[in-house]
Amino acid sequence: MDTTEELNGTYFYGGYSNVTHVQLFWLVGVQVVSEHLGLAATDAALVLAGQPLIPTRAKPGSATKGTSVASLASRYLLNYRFPKGMLLPTLNGKTISQLHVSWTNHLGAFVGRNVPWLGWIMTFTTVYNIFNDIRSTYNRVARPEHRIQWTYF
Amino acid sequence: MDTLSEEIIAFVRNNYARRRFIFWGERLPVTAETRIRDDLKLTIETAEAMMQEYFEHWSVHSQGFNIRNYFHPELPGTRDVPDPHKPLTVSMLIESARAGHWLYT
Numbered sequence: 001m002d003t004t005e006e007l008n009g010t011y012f013y014g015g016y017s018n019v020t021h022v023q024l025f026w027l028v029g030v031q032v033v034s035e036h037l038g039l040a041a042t043d044a045a046l047v048l049a050g051q052p053l054i055p056t057r058a059k060p061g062s063a064t065k066g067t068s069v070a071s072l073a074s075r076y077l078l079n080y081r082f083p084k085g086m087l088l089p090t091l092n093g094k095t096i097s098q099l100h101v102s103w104t105n106h107l108g109a110f111v112g113r114n115v116p117w118l119g120w121i122m123t124f125t126t127v128y129n130i131f132n133d134i135r136s137t138y139n140r141v142a143r144p145e146h147r148i149q150w151t152y153f
Numbered sequence: 154m155d156t157l158s159e160e161i162i163a164f165v166r167n168n169y170a171r172r173r174f175i176f177w178g179e180r181l182p183v184t185a186e187t188r189i190r191d192d193l194k195l196t197i198e199t200a201e202a203m204m205q206e207y208f209e210h211w212s213v214h215s216q217g218f219n220i221r222n223y224f225h226p227e228l229p230g231t232r233d234v235p236d237p238h239k240p241l242t243v244s245m246l247i248e249s250a251r252a253g254h255w256l257y258t
Contacts, residue, residue: 052228068228087171089197092227102196103171139168
């Protein structure tokens, strides 16, 4: 560990000296989170792309939001219908309790409706990876008596 | 059961009834009573494309037809978008094809 020295029971980490083990944990945390931020931004973009913020064509005066960036973009860019009679599943629902699978024969709709869910999965994976990374980095640096023995992550 | 209703049922079944295991397996059964939204579970885009195809193929006037009466985008967070959820059955397609224009509001 070239970045770590032990002085009078404290640590040296990333340019900071005289760091207690709790402070060391937060320093590792900040560093690891900033390393993962690019990936987290990707996840957030996928989730946000699926938010139904864009007004749809409606009768005059009653503009209703009802479609999302992901839907519009993918339907425009991937405007392709599957061969006759082929339907693929998409995960839909106005609320979480009304989640259900609906079927589409349009590639753009298939991608647009499933991308936000991919974003959610990747968000949770990223959060898990961040905590895992913090713990293992911290445990590599800390002395045995300060190591985290058991966690949820 | 006449030719017209058989044709329309076959059109819906061959194009818009999903297979049991996506790529193979039996298609969902389609009868005149089949509801497009609740039984076939199509998304709004797919149902719109189906109706477009139907209006063109059987030269039905689509005046008065609004997909939003029957379908909803169903994206997460669209709870406040009105959803009349009127039933859209295959028999409505058959009757309207007979009349030559969309019969329902």
